[in-house]
Amino acid sequence: MNTSAFFSRAWTAAVIVAAVPLHAQGRGIDTTFAFNKSGEVNLSLPVGDIRVTAWARDEVHVVASSDLGPISASFSPTRVRLEIRGHGMSRTGRARYDVTVPIGVRVSASAASGTINVSGTRSSLQLTTASGPITASDGEGRSEIETAAGHVTLQRFSGTTRVSAMSGSVTISDVTGDLELEDVHGTTRIDHADVANFRFEAVAGSLDFSGKLAASGKHSVETLSGGITFRFPADFGATLELESLRGVLEPGDFPITLRPASGTDRGRSSDRQEYSLNGGGARIAINTFSGSVALRKIGAPEKR
C-alpha cells in the first residue's frame, strides 16, 4: 500500500467513524467516503484540471494530485474542499482533481488556468476559470459559469443558468428555464432551447439561438456590433422590439410584419421598431448599435 492510499483510507475511516471534519495536506489523495447528496463540493486550483462526475451512491470519491504544491483538503459528510496552498507553490506543473459525487451535490470549482469538466450531477454549479475551457452537463437549480478567456460548453441545463465569458465561445444545448448570458467578444450558440426568460448581453459577441422562448417570459438581447440569429420553429410566434442605429432585421423565410408606430414613438424620430412574427407572441427586446438580426426557421438550409 502506498502512502497516499494509506492516508486516504485513514481519512475515510475518520470521517465515517467520527463524522467530524477532517483537514489534511498532501500532494496526492485517493479516498472514498460517505457523503450527503445535499452537500457541496468546493474545488480550486491555480493550474490544472478539475473533473467532477456523479454516481448514484451516497459516497464521494476523491482522487487528487499536485506537483504545484501541497493540496489542502477538508472533508466532511456534507462538504468537500480541495485547494492548492499558495505557500511553497511551484512555478511549474499542474494539479488534477478527479471527484465523483452523489447525484444532486452542488459543485463549485475554479481554476486560474485550467480545465473544468462537470457532468451528470443534476445540481447547482458554480464554475469559474480565468483561462481555460469549461464543459458541464446536467446543471439544475441555479448555475453560474464564468470565464475570461475560455470556451464554455454546456448541455442539459435547467433552472436558472447564468454564463459570463470575456472572449471565449459559448455553446449551450438542451437548455430550459431562465438563461442569462454575457459574452463580450465570443460567439454564443444555443441549440434545443426552451427558455422561460432569456437575457443576452455582448459588445462584439454574436448570438445564434435555436429553439423557443416562452410567450409569457421576458427576453432581451443587447449588443453593440455582434450579429444575432434566431432560429425558431416555423409556427413560432413572437413580437420583436428592435432598436438599432445601423443594424437591420433579415426576416429570412419567416412572415414578419412591421407594426405601425404607436405611443411615444409615433411622430418622433426613433430607431425603435416593432415586428410581429406569425402574428406575435413572445416579446423579445433587441437593442443593437450595428449588429443585425436574422430570422431562420429551424432546419432551414443556410442561404448563401
Added chain:
Amino acid sequence: MFSYRIVTRSLAIAALVLGATAAGAQVRIIRRPDRASDRDKQTQANAFQWSGELGAGQKLILRNLNGSISVERASGNTLEITASKQWNKGDPALVKIDATRAGKDVVVCARWTAETKCDATTYNSSNEEHGGGWSRSNDTEVSFVVKLPAGAGASLNTTNGQIDIVGTASPIEARTTNGEIVIESSEGPSVAHTTNGDVSIHMVKLPAGGGSYHTTNGSITIAMPEATDANVEARTTLGRVQLDFPVKANGAMSSRRVSGVIGRGGPLLDIVTTLGSIRIEKK
C-alpha cells in the same frame, strides 16, 4: 462576475447620441424671406398668359429654370397658364416664355437665353456664359400658376423653386432641384423629386403606375387613406422611416429601410432620402 451592462449601455448611448446628432445635423435650406434684395424685387404680373383645351390623356410639359410652379385644378377642360416675373438685377425681357403644341401635349418653356433648348424631352437653359441667362447679372425669376383640367397629366420641372400642387386628379411628375414639393391631390403624383427640400404628398388614391418620391436633403411625408394597398420601398441614409401602416416585410428591414407590402399590395411607392426622415401617415 463579469458585468458589461454598463460598458455596453454607455457605448450604445454614446453611439446613439452621435448618430442622432448626425441625423439631426442635416443641412437645411434656410429661407431668407426678408432679405433686402427680396423686398426690393420688382414684379411683372401676367408676364405670360396662355390657355387652351387639354383633355384627359393629354399632358402639360412645363420647363422652368428659376422660379416656382403652382398648380391647381381647372373647373373645365381648359388649361390656363399665367406667369409673373420678379427681378432685382438684369433685364427680365431677356427671359422669354412660350407655349407650343407638341402632338396632343402642350409644352411651355421659360427661356433665359436665345440658345435655350426646350421641347417635350429636352431643356437646357444656359446662363451668362452665353450672355445674359439667369446669373448674377440677371436674377429674373419666373413663377408659373397653372390651372390643370381634371384627367390631364403634367410634367413640371424647375431648378430653383418650389412646386405646389393642389386638387389635381391625374398623375403628375414634379421635379425641382432647390425647393420643396407640396402636393395635395386626389391621385398621387407619379414623380416628386427634389434635391434640397422636403416632399409632402397628400393623396386620396395612389397613382396606378406607382410613385417615385425622392429628395437628398429633406424629409418626405406621405399621407394616404387607411385602406391603401401598395408595395413600399422606403430608405433613408441618416434619417428614420416611420409608418402608420403595418407592413409585411419582403426584405431586410430597419429604422432606415422598409421594404414590404401595405394591405394586399399594389402600386410601388419608391421613397428615398439621404438626410431626412420618411413618414407615411394615414389620412
